[in-house]
Amino acid sequence: MADMHVIEGQMNAAGLHFAIVATRFNDIIVDRLVGGAVDYLTRHGADKANITIIRIPGAFELPIACKKIAEGSKKYDGIIALGAVIRGGTPHFDYVCAEAAKGIGQVSLSSGMPIGFGLLTTDNLEQAIERAGSKGGNKGVEAAAALLETVRVLEQL
């Protein structure tokens, strides 16, 4: 039997341009996600000069910022969307999470721009801390890794 043809992404960020969109809301957590994403990209060959960090108010604003970046110019090969929504006592959490996740997905599909989804949605601050560089890993690193792999796969399709 002939060998299968397998397409997969090389984890090499050299020469690529990235936009990291990060919320100011819960910045104590989000700054750790940003640090993780930048660290991952540079350790995989990205030039720091090719990484742009864009700060926005909260997770609800992630889709519109991603849309503007994706459609506004051809400056970037991919976007990493970072934020943290932490459940409070009201349904506000559910609306913000749903709009952010749905909106980012829509922007990615309609624009064709790959977006790494690094939005923490947790019940409390402790769970967020766990996923921002402690025992649960770092969601910013995961989003950067997924984005890089996706960029490298899409360029072969």
Ligand code: INI
């Ligand atoms: N934005 C977040 O990024 N995280 C949150 O936990 C959060 N909570 O809990 O309210 C939050 N709200 C702000 C929202 O994203 C918008 O910035 C705001 O509603 C103005 O549009």
